[in-house]
Every structure is written in structure tokens, then in C-alpha cells.
Amino acid sequence: MKSILAPAIGVAAGVVFALSVPSNVRAEPPADWSMIPTTMLTLFYPGQGGYDWLRSSEHKRAYAKVIAGDSCVSCHEGEEKEIGQLIVAGERLEPNPIEGKNPTVDLKMQIAYDAENAYFRFQWPTQMDRPGQMHDYMRFDGEKWEFYGGARSEDAVRSGGEPPVYEDRLTLMIDDGSVPGFAAQGCWLTCHTGMRDMPGEPTKEQIAANPILGPDGLNAGDIRKYLPLSRTAEEAEWDATKLAEQIAALKAEGKFVDLMQWRAARSAPVNMADDGYVLEYRLFDEGKNPFSWNVDRKTMTPKFMLDANKVGVKAITVNDIGDPSKPYAVIREENAVPYDPDAGWQEGDVLPGRMVSREDAAGSAADNGQVTSEWKDGVWTVVWTRKRNTGHPEDDKIIEDGKAYNFGFAVHDDNVTTRFHYVGFPVSIGFGTEGAIQATRLQ
Ligand code: HEC
Numbered sequence: 001m002k003s004i005l006a007p008a009i010g011v012a013a014g015v016v017f018a019l020s021v022p023s024n025v026r027a028e029p030p031a032d033w034s035m036i037p038t039t040m041l042t043l044f045y046p047g048q049g050g051y052d053w054l055r056s057s058e059h060k061r062a063y064a065k066v067i068a069g070d071s072c073v074s075c076h077e078g079e080e081k082e083i084g085q086l087i088v089a090g091e092r093l094e095p096n097p098i099e100g101k102n103p104t105v106d107l108k109m110q111i112a113y114d115a116e117n118a119y120f121r122f123q124w125p126t127q128m129d130r131p132g133q134m135h136d137y138m139r140f141d142g143e144k145w146e147f148y149g150g151a152r153s154e155d156a157v158r159s160g161g162e163p164p165v166y167e168d169r170l171t172l173m174i175d176d177g178s179v180p181g182f183a184a185q186g187c188w189l190t191c192h193t194g195m196r197d198m199p200g201e202p203t204k205e206q207i208a209a210n211p212i213l214g215p216d217g218l219n220a221g222d223i224r225k226y227l228p229l230s231r232t233a234e235e236a237e238w239d240a241t242k243l244a245e246q247i248a249a250l251k252a253e254g255k256f257v258d259l260m261q262w263r264a265a266r267s268a269p270v271n272m273a274d275d276g277y278v279l280e281y282r283l284f285d286e287g288k289n290p291f292s293w294n295v296d297r298k299t300m301t302p303k304f305m306l307d308a309n310k311v312g313v314k315a316i317t318v319n320d321i322g323d324p325s326k327p328y329a330v331i332r333e334e335n336a337v338p339y340d341p342d343a344g345w346q347e348g349d350v351l352p353g354r355m356v357s358r359e360d361a362a363g364s365a366a367d368n369g370q371v372t373s374e375w376k377d378g379v380w381t382v383v384w385t386r387k388r389n390t391g392h393p394e395d396d397k398i399i400e401d402g403k404a405y406n407f408g409f410a411v412h413d414d415n416v417t418t419r420f421h422y423v424g425f426p427v428s429i430g431f432g433t434e435g436a437i438q439a440t441r442l443q
Pocket residue numbers: 046049054059060061062065066070071072073074075076082083086092184185188
């Protein structure tokens with residue numbers, strides 16, 4: 001027996017067993033999830049409706065209330081399908097619709113916790129009839145390796161010249177009440193003009209001129225999520241960054257949101273999710289991610305290839321893309337050997353441009369080490385164990401018993417990135433206290 005449910009839920013045998021559990025037994029997700037209540041959240045396609053648009057007069061009759069801090073659901077409760085439909089079809093806020101894309105995705109969730117961990121079980125249907133677990137592939141063209149395929153939003157894919165190749169993702173944001181406005185407006189606080197695939201993207205030179213984002217700071221090539229509290233101006237423009245010491249002080253006070261992503265290609269093959277946070281940018285936690293580049297940028301060749309002794313092939317081919325029975329990820333400690341330039345490469349050979357490794361992941365960035373997933377009959381199931389106290393309060397939110405947290409959820413489905421995802425209005429989740437969703441206490 002892996003887990004013990006509280007007597008209130010009625011597993012009598014569990015109560016007896018609980019008395020004899022050795023103290024070193026690792027806490028595990030519920031063995032029987034059917035005992036945990038299910039909540040369904042409808043995530044919708046948001047287009048370019050970010051922070052700035054919501055506060056502009058184009059958000060008719062609503063912008064003053066949004067500025068005043070009213071919650072999205074105070075006006076939009078139950079409207080997710082309607083909003084998603086308008087935007088995905090390009091009638092509002094989407095200048096470049098992707099043909100045939102679903103307007104919403106229904107995310108089912110079950111949440112439990114015990115003394116050590118929080119447990120989440122997520123399920124959602126995918127638009128494609130296969131798992132989206134391929135990402136950043138490289139193709140040998142007879143002479144050299146080149147990146148091949150990409151997100152559905154890219155011109156080369158829209159035109160049919162290259163295949164859609166981009167991983168499915170599930171994102172969690174957690175606020176413990178430290179970030180003003182997050183409870184009411186959630187993810188929409190983090191999405192701004194100037195970000196990738198949003199209006200007003202700055203040039204590389206403009207970014208380089210910013211002390212926080214430029215070469216003297218994060219050395220960013222583009223703008224990603226950030227919190228308004230990291231900016232000086234009311235409008236929180238991307239370049240109105242506070243001083244480095246002010247940002248450090250905010251972080252030390254816990255004024256950031258936790259952000260973590262389960263990634264079908266870059267973390268799932270080693271049963272992990274990544275771990276990051278949002279403050280002045282979307283950043284990874286201290287340490288090392290489970291994924292890295294499998295590309296030597298000097299020679300533009302892969303660093304590792306598949307181990308034919310283990311998986312039968314040294315690479316896949318263009319025709320294997322989308323075939324879930326083929327190997328799709330290079331896992332350093334499991335199926336990889338160093339790249340051999342003389343291995344007889346043929347035009348159309350394909351290797352992942354990313355490498356995944358559980359062994360190499362380290363530090364706070366490797367906190368999500370117990371995340372299992374399965375795609376079956378058109379549905380992803382992800383079971384996510386998160387330590388309530390990761391030991392890294394400097395870039396994580398610690399989940400305390402007796403407290404509610406504001407969660408934001410997003411799903412990237414069917415070969416997309418950036419704004420082409422689905423996002424839900426924020427929900428509070430209570431651990432041993434009230435919330436829109438109440439986590440079930442185990443043991
Ligand atoms: C005071 C009520 C109110 C609040 C609060 C509010 N909205 Fe709206 N929102 C509206 C109205 C009314 C419209 C439709 C305007 C129109 O018909 O052109 C709208 C339109 C939208 C649209 C465009 C799609 C559509 O249906 O026309 C999006 C997206 C949207 N709101 C998102 C949000 C988000 C996200 C929040 C929270 C940050 C939010 N709204 C807060 C009232 C509100």
C-alpha cells in the first residue's frame with residue numbers, strides 16, 4: 001500500500017496500517033485517485049489580450065475596474081468558451097489565427113497533500129491524436145545539420161514547408177498572497193506588451209540598452225513574463241525596470257510567483273518538471289534544469305546521438321516524426337552516446353537538438369523530481385508531487401498547512417509556444433483551509 005487516506009474518506013485498513021508505517025517511508029501520491037474530488041477548469045485561448053490591453057479603453061467599460069483591481073471572474077465567470085472562441089477565430093485580439101485551433105481546453109485536476117508533499121493529478125485532452133513530445137529537432141540535409149520543424153505559429157510551418165514540432169506543456173503559477181493583484185487577475189499580471197509574440201516587441205539593441213535585461217544583467221534576447229511590481233511606472237512597461245538592488249530586495253521579501261512547467265519533451269522523459277519563478281523576468285531557479293542543448297553551436301552538429309545498442313537506431317528520420325513508437329528524446333544517462341560525425345549520416349536523418357538528463361539536474365531547479373505522465377486515448381495524465389517545503393524559499397513558494405494559495409494554470413497544446421496557449425482565470429487552492437478548491441488531506 002503506497003498511501004493512506006484520512007479516516008474521514010473511509011479507508012479503515014489504512015488507519016491500522018498508519019500506526020505501523022516506518023518513519024522513513026517516502027510520502028507517495030494517492031494510490032487511488034478516485035477518492036480525491038475532481039475540479040474542472042476551462043482554460044481559454046487569450047490571444048494578445050495582455051496587461052496593457054486589459055487596462056486600455058479597448059477593454060470596453062472594464063478597464064477602470066481592472067486598474068482598480070477587480071477580478072476577471074467578477075465579470076467573466078463562465079465566459080471562457082465564448083472568449084476563447086472569439087479570439088481563436090481572429091475576431092478579437094488575434095492578428096494571426098492558427099486554422100482549426102480549439103478555443104479552449106478543459107483541465108481536470110485533483111489535489112491532495114500530506115505532511116511532506118502536495119499531490120496534483122491533471123488530465124486534459126489533446127487536439128492531436130498523438131502526444132506532443134517532439135521538440136527542437138535537427139535534420140541532416142546530406143551535408144550539414146539544420147534545425148527542422150517548429151511551432152504552428154511559425155511561417156515555415158504555416159506554409160507547410162516544415163512539420164509542426166513543439167512539445168506539449170502544463171504550467172503552474174503559485175502566489176502566496178505576496179503579489180498584489182495576482183489573486184484577482186492571475187497570469188494576466190505577467191503578460192505584457194513587448195513580450196515574444198505580443199505587440200511592440202523591442203529590438204535586440206533596445207533590450208541591450210536596459211541595465212537589468214541587457215548584457216550587464218540577464219543578457220536577454222527577448223522579453224518574457226514579468227510582474228508589474230518589478231517596474232517603476234504605473235503602466236509597468238518592459239523597460240521601466242527597477243534597480244537591481246530593489247529587485248533583489250523584492251525577491252528576498254518573497255514578492256515573486258513560483259512558475260513551473262511540465263514539458264512533454266524536455267522534462268517528462270525523466271519524470272520531472274522544471275522549476276522557475278517570475279519577478280523581473282521569467283527565470284529558472286538556482287541550479288540546473290533537466291534539459292540542455294544537444295547542439296555544438298560552433299560546428300552546428302549534435303553533441304549526442306541515440307545509442308543504437310539500446311534503442312535500435314542512432315537517429316530517427318523525417319518520416320518518423322509524429323510516430324509515437326519511435327524514440328523521441330536523447331536522455332544522456334539512458335539512451336545516448338557521443339555524436340560520431342563518421343557514422344554514415346543520410347539525408348533526412350533527425351536528432352533532437354535538446355538533451356534531457358535527470359542525473360545532471362541539480363539544486364532548486366531540480367525540485368520537481370517526481371512528476372509522472374502518460375498520454376493515452378487522446379488524454380494526458382500528469383501526476384505531480386511537489387515538496388511542500390522544497391528547502392528553497394528564495395525562489396519557491398512554500399505550501400503551509402492552513403493556508404490558501406492563488407494558482408494560475410496554462411496548457412500549451414498542439415505544437416505551440418508563447419501566446420498560442422490556453423490560460424485559466426486564477427483559482428485559490430486551500431490546504432487545510434477554505435479555497436475555491438480544497439486540497440484533500442491524506443494521512
Ligand atoms: C468590470 C467588468 C470586467 C472586468 C473586471 C474584466 N472584464 Fe474583460 N471584458 C469586459 C467586457 C464588458 C468585455 C466586452 C467588451 C466588448 O464587448 O467589446 C470584455 C472583454 C474581454 C476580452 C475580449 C473578448 C471579448 O469577450 O470581447 C478579454 C480577453 C477579456 N475581457 C479578458 C479579461 C481579463 C483577463 C480580465 C481580468 C484581468 C478581465 N477581462 C476583467 C468586462 C470585464
